[in-house]
Amino acid sequence: MAGRFITIEGGEGAGKSTAQTFLVDRLEQRGLSVVQTREPGGTPLAEAIRQTLLSIEGEAPVEMAELLLVFAARAQHLAKVIEPALAAGKWVVCDRFTDATYAYQGEARGLSSGVISQLEVLVQMGRRPDTIVLMDMAPEVGMARARSRGALDRFEREDAAFYERVRQGYLDRAKLAPERYVVVDAEQDLSSVQRSLDELIKRWFDVS
Ligand SMILES: Nc1ncnc2c1ncn2[C@@H]1O[C@H](COP(=O)(O)OP(=O)(O)OP(=O)(O)O)[C@@H](O)[C@H]1O
Ligand SMILES: [Mg+2]
Incomplete structure (x- = not known):
């Protein structure tokens, strides 16, 4: 069975x-x-970029700088971790x-999706996730959980409207390619979420 790329x-x-x-x-x-990994991050250089993105104080990156940093980290992560793992038949989550x-x-920040998709083509060279698991919930529920964990990072300090746009942005993308997205109701209790994920895994193995 070939590896799968799941995000x-x-x-x-x-x-x-x-x-x-x-x-x-x-x-x-x-x-x-x-292979269990994350973005931004997944390699030492990409983790350093993550640290900068999440915690830079004093000078916030302009939108385009933030976008390019995200894709710089992604280029490194793809080349060093994701592509080699998939080539070796491993699964990447x-x-x-x-x-x-x-x-x-x-x-949420307002950059055009056309600009993002140009970078996606340039950096990913056709690599896209096989399955995207979207953990969907009202932003205030997630923010309450994040807040209870302590200090907030640069993104977690954005306002409620920002997070509404994030949620809607994700849901709109899921609608564009429903065959590749699994939308999980993340407000459910943990065992219900896990049941949804088990069903997903079962589908992968039933069809392959
Ligand atoms: N279904 C659930 N019901 C209740 N609590 C949950 C559920 N799933 C996760 N949690 C708890 O909510 C908190 C946030 O979960 P988790 O860290 O997995 O979220 P995350 O999306 O990775 O957060 P972040 O965006 O900060 O990385 C954790 O304390 C976790 O134990
Ligand atoms: Mg997390």
Whole structure:
């Protein structure tokens, strides 16, 4: 069975990392070799870019600088981690990927999706996730969870309207290509979310 490239998307505190760990455990239980990674990040250089994006104080990057930093990290991550893993037949489960760029830098910050898609073509050279798991929830629920965890990063300090745009940006993308998206109601309790993810895994193995 060839490897698959799966990404987990959603707003702050939507349960992405929790879902990712669950999926990775389940896939490993099936004997698959799985790479668990995240964006921005996944390599030392890309993690340094992440740190800058999340915590720079004093000078906020202009929208285009933020976009280019995100794609710089992505180029490094693809070349060093994602492409080699897929080439070796491994599964890759990544916490956020290019859908987050369309939702945050595009829909929420206001950059045109045309500009983002040009960079997507340039940087990804046709590589796209096989499945995008969208953890969908009202932003205030996720923000309450994020807040309860302590200090907020540069994105978590954005206002409610910003997060409404992020959510809508994700849902609009899911509508454009429903065959590649799995929209999970992330407001459900953990065991219901896990049941949805188990159904998804079952579908992968039933069809292949
Ligand atoms: N279905 C659920 N019901 C209730 N709590 C949950 C659920 N899923 C995750 N949580 C809890 O909510 C918090 C946020 O979850 P998690 O860290 O997985 O979200 P995230 O989307 O990765 O957040 P971030 O955007 O900050 O990376 C954690 O404390 C987690 O244990
Ligand atoms: Mg997380």
